[in-house]
Amino acid sequence: MKIVHGLCLVAIASIAACGGSDVVAAPRLASLNVVTSAHNGEQLEPAFDPNVRNYTLRVQSDIYGVLLQPTANDAVKQTSVTAAITAGAYSTTVANTDVAAPEAVPLAETLGNTGYMVKLSQSYAAFDVEHVQTATIKVTGDAGAEAANYTVRIVRDNDSAVRAKFGAGKTFTSTAGTSINYHIYYPPNYATSSKAYPVVLALHGVGQRAAGGQPSDMVLKRTKQATIWAQDSESNPAKEAIVIAPQANTAWVNAADPAGALSPDGQAAYELLQSVLGTEKVDRGRVYLSGLSLGGNGALVMAESHPETFAALFINAPWAGSPNAGGGEGYNWAGLKQHLNGRIRVVAAEDDPDVRHPAYLNLIGLLDANGINYQTKLYPSKTFFSPTAHFVWIAGYADQAARNWVFSLKR
Template identity: 30%
Template sequence: MNFRLARTLALVALIGASSAFAADPEPGKQVEQTLKSEKVDGGTLDYLLFVPNPSKGNQKPPLMLFLHGAGERGNGNLPLVKKHGPPKNVESNPDFPFVVISPQCPTGKWWTDENLQTMLLELIDKIETEQQTDSSRVYLTGLSMGGFGSWKLAAAHPERFAAVVPICGGGDPADAKSLAKLPIWVFHGAKDTAVPLKRSEEMVEAVKEAGGNIEFTVYPEAGHDSWTETYNNPKLYDWLLKYQTK
């Protein structure tokens, strides 16, 4: 074998190994990855991926999509996403029982942008295939800007999610009918001056009027940070796991 051929084969092997690693991160660890969209022209989306340690019986794990707030937007700065919520918590909890996808919204964009919503669904499909997650147990949650994004994505595609947890966000009450069959647990701080409590109240009322299954927790003394107590509460995850799509 000549030197040029040997070098080419070595390079191919290295690329193959890198691709395998990207699709198969070490259990109990959180890694940085990038989606190159096939549905949005030129679209890319950086994200953190956490894969839990294998469960007893090797059951397919549930999948959680977490959408951060406006302060964690960035371009190639994924450590920012670990500031709050599930991507922060899994750093010290390798047994967290969900595969967690935590994408980073690009600077100047919003989770409610149509192209980003398209890529979020594409990302779910990708991880479901690569990690062999349970497609009947896909959960959506987000805080602040991510709460708004969660409301919109859930309303547009309620069939994709087993349950949704929007925190200190808001949405369009006109979407209530499409949300009515989806288990939803809403959280907000009564003293929130960044996103007024009214934004969650109007969504909860609209979904209830549409006959929806919705729970609402208001922290009387909390300001905008209603997410720390929420994501630190084991009862939240027990509640999520009660639900699956048919």
């Protein structure tokens, strides 16, 4: 009898076993997919199993939302998700302003991706910790069946250690009297080394401008456009580099931009780079320029203004001329062809709502028309969902092969 009873316990999930025909089948998940805007192979830990209820998902520091796509094991079963997702109840400049009230996460179609969008805080304080957001997935089924709860503990990386290596914010003043803030990273053992190091100049987007009220360290916190190169430098001696992260007051390029002219902020950033090249232990044949959005436009204009300076140009969500009205015909395309032919990488999203697809077509059309070879990565519509497809740089900078390509180039 004990053996039979034990077998009944093992097989209780089977309706036919040991008189189990009266047992209501418990609801389960049949699958649980997770998607982030990094598209960098993030996976649940452990791998999904319908009988395992608790999971961890680790994501990089510039992820602001995770799409959960649970599927119940029966069409009549229902799924719902709860998380502390209060939107807008935080500040990117003031610490401790999050409101962590549990809320239902609506099932919706977000840029063609159906699922539950669990938001992660973008508050100033949240970037200084290993930010954790827990989502509970509830599966309900037939009346009388106990609901099944699955939890996904989303853990966002804390980059504070690598950010600290950039040191305190500094100020640089150009020959014209324009002052900009900046942070600078030096690789391990720099002070005692006799090596000559590559240099990366990283230009941020519109959201990190000083004029927008952002402290200079948000240039390092909210995106990985500067810290990703420092992380490579810390982990791989072959990728050691000096990384400069300046902060624009307003913009890198003159607003009118008829022929591609740097603004006073952009000129100050270029003079800051020249100061580093003149005073530090640098390899002048390996100076790399990168930027996103506003910084993508700024990097393009800096490169065509001073093409002889750079070994590679890596730009994300950029434009030439005006962000959505074309232009750029007056740029120094001949200089780009002479010095950066085959050394340019353009990353864009087809459904970018801010720098729309015609702007991408205009830029690569100008490169083609001027006989300039380049790499491009155009992500198709509905690839990104959080915050929008304009944040294509999350995947752009997460692409290790792209970063390896940059560092393979020398003048």
